[in-house]
Amino acid sequence: MNYRHAFHAGNFADCMKHALLVWLLRALQRKETPIVVLDTHAGTGLYDLSSEQAQRTGEWREGIGQLLEQPASPALIDYMALVRQLGGPAFYPGSPLLVRELLRPQDRLIACELHEEDQLALRSLLGRETRAAVHRRDGYQAIQALLPPDGIRRGLTLIDPPFEEPDEFGRLTAGIMTARRRFGTGVIAAWYPIKHRAPVRAFHDQLADAGVTDVVTAELLLRPPLDPTRLNGCGLLVVSPPFGFEAAAGAILSAIDSTIGVGQATSSVRRLTAERAGA
Numbered sequence: 549m550n551y552r553h554a555f556h557a558g559n560f561a562d563c564m565k566h567a568l569l570v571w572l573l574r575a576l577q578r579k580e581t582p583i584v585v586l587d588t589h590a591g592t593g594l595y596d597l598s599s600e601q602a603q604r605t606g607e608w609r610e611g612i613g614q615l616l617e618q619p620a621s622p623a624l625i626d627y628m629a630l631v632r633q634l635g636g637p638a639f640y641p642g643s644p645l646l647v648r649e650l651l652r653p654q655d656r657l658i659a660c661e662l663h664e665e666d667q668l669a670l671r672s673l674l675g676r677e678t679r680a681a682v683h684r685r686d687g688y689q690a691i692q693a694l695l696p697p698d699g700i701r702r703g704l705t706l707i708d709p710p711f712e713e714p715d716e717f718g719r720l721t722a723g724i725m726t727a728r729r730r731f732g733t734g735v736i737a738a739w740y741p742i743k744h745r746a747p748v749r750a751f752h753d754q755l756a757d758a759g760v761t762d763v764v765t766a767e768l769l770l771r772p773p774l775d776p777t778r779l780n781g782c783g784l785l786v787v788s789p790p791f792g793f794e795a796a797a798g799a800i801l802s803a804i805d806s807t808i809g810v811g812q813a814t815s816s817v818r819r820l821t822a823e824r825a826g827a
């Protein structure tokens with residue numbers, strides 16, 4: 549396990565993923581019934597942007613750094629307020645901290661992180677929070693072992709792997725299908741990199757061919773995905789998105805793509821598969 553999120557925290561990929569995550573959670577919370585969030589690859593939860601790792605890559609400057617310099621556009625107000633509240637601009641909050649902040653008394657967070665040091669950091673960050681549980685375990689195994697959640701029928705599974713294994717798209721596909729099978733009433737959000745188009749197309753085709761219904765993809769490109777050695781963009785694939793996701797995601801991604809990068813960024817939101825008949 550070489551991947552450390554501290555090098556990448558607050559980059560464009562985090563901004564798009566977290567702004568969409570905040571919207572998804574708020575949408576699920578339109579109903580009073582409890583939700584559970586399973587964060588399969590959680591990271592440490594909070595990142596010091598002055599750390600040696602963050603300074604070495606400087607990736608956050610092209611992401612949250614640029615967003616913080618502008619007045620937040622309406623689509624980003626909620627997310628940006630949370631970033632500031634949770635430490636910005638000196639620190640950047642990761643997915644489990646954003647989720648923890650939004651939990652209502654009836655909601656739960658289950659966060660999995662395999663890296664020992666990162667798991668300990670997350671455990672100490674979440675402290676005595678009784679609504680959150682931190683596990684040091686494989687995130688994909690957790691989907692199999694921890695879903696469906698006890699007594700809670702609604703929720704979100706966030707799958708955000710580091711993509712350091714050559715077959716990560718295959719594992720991601722399998723993870724999505726397991727989550728769908730075990731927690732069919734839940735929403736799934738899976739993050740993926742876009743270096744070049746072919747592996748992304750194969751990933752989408754595999755899910756569509758497997759019959760996974762009600763899938764929407766939200767993608768942000770910093771530049772055309774022509775050089776496969778670079779992270780040219782990324783996507784969040786959402787299964788069973790709450791009502792209004794496509795329009796909201798379009799507005800969120802447009803607000804990000806018009807601010808970050810060097811004027812070449814673009815975004816798109818597409819329905820990959822239709823809703824279940826009768827849904």
Ligand SMILES: C[S@@+](CC[C@H](N)C(=O)[O-])C[C@H]1O[C@@H](n2cnc3c(N)ncnc32)[C@H](O)[C@@H]1O
Binds near residue numbers: 588708
């Ligand atoms: C992209 S980062 C997660 C960032 C986090 N979701 C966020 O948005 O703030 C991926 C994390 O997965 C952890 N990891 C790697 N392999 C894992 C596995 N098999 N199961 C759980 N966590 C894993 C890494 O240590 C890393 O912290």
